[in-house]
Amino acid sequence: MNQDRLTPNQDDAITDAAAHWCMRLHADDCTAAEREAFDLWLAADLRHFDEYRAMQEIWQTADLLPRRTAVVEIGARPVRKAQPRHWRPFASAAAIALLALPLAGWVGWEQGWLPNRYQHFEATDQVRQVQLSDGSQIELNLHSELRFFNYKDQRQVTLTRGEAFFKVTHDTAHPFIVRAGNGQTRVTGTQFNVWKYNDEVKVTLVEGSVLVSSHGDDGGYRLGPGMQASYHAGDFEPTLAQTDDADNSLAWRSGKLVLDNLSLAQALPVINRYLERPLLLADDSTGAIRVSGVYNTREVKRMVDNLPKVLPVYLTRSKDGSTVLNRITPLTNKG
Template identity: 80%
Template sequence: MNHDRLTPTEEDAITDAAAHWCMRLHADDCTAAEREAFDQWLAADPRHLDEYRAMRDIWQTADLLPRNADVIAFTPQPQHQPVRRNWQPLASAAAIALLVLPLAGWIGWEQAWLPNHYQHFEASDQVRQVQLSDGSVVELNLHTDLRFLNYKDQRQVTLSKGEAFFKVTHDSSHPFIVRAGLGQTRVTGTQFNVWKYNDQVKVTLVEGSVLVSSHGSDGGYRLGPGMQAAYHSGDFEPTLRQSDDTDNSLAWRDGRLVLDNLSLSQALPVINRYLDKPLLLADESTGAIRVSGVYNTREVRRMIDNLPKVLPIYLTRSKDGSTVLNRITPLTHKG
């Protein structure tokens, strides 16, 4: 297959085949011949692997496949060796897909097991604005990874890392749920911000109302405009607070990182979301040093290099190459 732009019919054929292989390779009765045919299908076009992985992500998110399941054992063959293709298994797979997949997809949608739309967005070195299939608009901060699945009974977002600002299209019969960490935020139409770093999550509401629940909370806690909820993975309930005029949770939308008299231990989670390798503290005394300033989110690395000029610290490197902040101990003079 060439790598030119595909027609809608050709794209649908790849999607149907990917769904078929996703079902067969995770079935108990999958044969060695089928796995060989799957390898041959992957070898036919690089787009096959991309579509299979996207299909697998959908099914795993819908809890229809085991977590961490990855049955791909495909190794690309050298260019000088022709790929042998056994078209009979593929022809049989196509026939089964044409008969079974439309019905299975319709049943999965009607039972709210499978989504009818899946989107995956990433933002690496610049802020990105995207539109979801339901019309909602999302702004992604740097180093953010987000997936959207549209089910019959709900719209579901998974924020695996980073930060996003949501302007949700109102639909009272179709709740919009953002999963982050071991908690979730549930709305029908509003504007709010979700930040996730490691196991920490903070939700800031701008307009409307949201229902925030952590891992152990029953029913969740409702926020009004200007309120925030924060939790760590495993927290029984989120911590609630009313933000004030000095809150800088949304400064990133203007490309600003604002540190307002924070201790370094408080500032590091905010700083580290913009770094490939996390900034580390040498000890608790270093973490107690306070820092203030307004910085460009694209120049955080430069800001770190300049910290020794404004704070009583020096920089070292850990074994894995991460930057470590060390407090300068004042000299004591003996009398």
């Protein structure tokens, strides 16, 4: 099979097959012969592995299956470097799974356990604009990834890494929830930005209003336009702040990384978003050095390499290959 391109019919066939195997492997009457046939199908094409893994997410998100069969292990196997996954709704796949278990599927949807639509988006080396099945628009920053699940009573996005700007279609009866880190942002229709790095999350509101919680409940603190909320894992409540005209939170949408007189310790979480390996500080004195400038988000690695030309630092390598910033200690006059 051609590994580079699928026709629409071939693409649908893989989706249908993945849904079939997901149904059979979770069934009580699945036979050893079927499991052997599944293993052969899975090994035949790397796309089979990717599609089956995506199908499992639909089932596992519902938390509807018996615990003893909730996860079918497909093992660790070499997978080619992931390519940007083009928008493709999984409604047909979800429908097949639902039809396989009509009663459980109907109950799952009616109770809000099971989504009827799943979408997965990823941006690698360029900003990506996508549209959800509800009409909401999302702009993904470099190296960002999210998943969308449409439930009967809510629309749910999980930002697994990176940054995204949301323009949410208004639907009071169908709230839109973005989960990032341990917290969530809840809206019905508005425009806002969510940034996530490690266990830190920052929400910036542009239009409308949102409720931000640092620990994932449905309450939280309401933001108005021009406000920000930030939190780390374990925070009891988010930290709130008012932005000003000089705020650069959305500069990435123009391909810019703006460092406005930040200490290196403050700048690193922003810089590291664009690096394959994190930039490290040798010590606190290095982190206290301040940096300013406007840089291209696609050339942050070059910016790091050039830091010794503009700051009193030099670069070394850690054992794992990460770049380390070290402060140059001024020579003292012993005379």
